[in-house]
Amino acid sequence: MLIRTLPATLLASTVLTTSAFAQEAELIIESWRNDDLAIWQDQIIPAFQAQHPDIKVKFTPSAPAEYNAVLNSKLDAGSAGDIITCRPFDASLALYDNGHLTDLSDLEGMSNFSDVAKSGWSSDDGSATYCVPMASVVHGFIYNKDAFEELGLEEPETVDEFFAVLDAIKEDGGYIPMAMGTNDQWEAATMGYNNIGPNYWKGEEGRNALIAGEQKLTDEQWIAPFRQLARWGEYLGDGFEAQTYPDSQNIFTLGRAAIYPAGSWEVSGFNNLVDFEMGAFPPPVPAEGDTCYISDHTDIGIGMNAATDNPEAAKTFLNWVASPEFATIFANALPGFFPLSSGEVTVEDPLAQEFLSWREECESTIRSTYQILSRGTPNLENDTWNASAAVIKGTETPEDAAQRLQDGLAKWYAPQQ
The missing domain is CATH 3.40.190.10 (Periplasmic binding protein-like II)
Incomplete structure (x- = not known):
């Protein structure tokens, strides 16, 4: 009798122990x-x-x-x-x-x-x-719909339309055209270079070609985003050089700027801070009819x-x-x-949902510096921060910035040597 009940006792003990565990x-x-x-x-x-x-x-x-x-x-x-x-x-x-x-x-x-x-x-x-x-997260531009309606502006689809919108906002004088600073540097690369860049280097095509050593950062499609960034400085408001990331967020959410170069990660935070309606548009393409590319990182x-x-x-x-x-x-x-x-x-x-809808309209890619290319010294991601900020401030030309990044990458990355 004892022999028969012992396994049952042990089983019960095991079940209790397992349950407790x-x-x-x-x-x-x-x-x-x-x-x-x-x-x-x-x-x-x-x-x-x-x-x-x-x-x-x-x-x-x-x-x-x-x-x-x-x-x-x-x-x-x-x-x-x-x-x-x-x-x-x-x-x-x-x-x-x-x-x-x-x-x-x-x-x-x-x-x-x-x-x-x-x-x-x-x-x-x-x-x-x-x-x-x-x-x-998806990159693009968030804008103040009230400001656009007040000034009679529409979402730009091409780079020329983008700068025409910025010029109109600047000429009116009621809003800073765009809220972004260069003090923290990473925004200049993340919401600047890697936001607009995929439309020039054709997303994954260019990114993978760079990894393979088939394209260089001194090729025109990689310099072109810097050429656009070099024009941004005149639209960022006084003192943008010392403006931090939180400063830029505040300037936009307080209604002082009309456009905010952005990532979709801002949506939930901005929703709780603004008292105006927001819209978003993807990075404008270089010319009408071009395929659009988004950083869907x-x-x-x-x-x-x-x-x-x-x-x-x-x-x-x-x-x-x-x-x-x-x-x-x-x-x-x-x-x-x-x-x-x-x-x-x-x-x-x-x-x-507006950001998400661009997946149906545009080709998706990821940030150009994140896979493989920032493993060595100098670090391409960190150098792209610095170069993007310098180009916007006008302290480095697009060509010099691209050459510096290429030289740094070639120091340690064999496919670029």
Whole structure:
């Protein structure tokens, strides 16, 4: 009798132990998106835990500028969270190469993403994908619809129309034509060079040719965006050289500027700050009839710390992140961050939907400096920041800026030597 009941007793004990363990499973998420804390706490995590009450989740972000250093320090110390929010391309590839991120290629939810969507978090040969793609951001221009209506202006479609609009706003004098500064430098490259540039270098065609060494940064299609940026300075208002990114945001949202060179990531923040109607237009094409290209940049993914004590719980969470349910919650909680999954998602915010609609009209690409080309010294991404700001300020010519970037890339990148 005792012999027969012992396995049942052990089984009951095992079930209780397993149940208790499952209830105690807790996942810590590392992220740089500290602005999103309330969204994770109030919307995303409750939706997940409604289906998986045995897995507790905590979102613990760091300041964006400090994230890489903080995360690397935690990983080296063995104190990092179970889930790692992934920046695209080289920063996360380095984490994978150093054994900090797990290959998720076999994760069931990965079937919801195309190779292009996964490219920001895959090895160079595409054999491993180590982060679930969460969202991309689209570049373009946000504008004050009230100002445009007041001045009788329409959205420009070509570069000539773009400058005609800027001239009209400047001549009227009631608004600063465009709100952007050069103090922080990155805006000049991100919302300047890599915003307008794809229309000149033809998106993925030019970007891949640069990686292959078949084009150079001194070719006309790579200098041309600098030539346009060199004209921007006269439309950015007095003192733009010392103007910071938050300064520019404030100038636009307070209604002092008519146009804001932008990324769709601004949508949710701007919605809460403006008292006028906003519109958006894609980067104007060089000439009427040209194919339009947009920077539809893979921006954020999420992966698993290879050292996690809760791998199964982490995979359960990541599979859910790959689902249409998460995509819908995320897209509407953070309008302007667009899902990369193949499932259909309805975006309710009209300004975010305007950005998203350009995918149907234009060819998509990613920022030219993000994949492979910024791995060496000098760093092409950082040098493009500096060069773009210098060209706008007029302290460097487009030709000299392009030559400096080409010389720097050729110092370490064999295909460009």
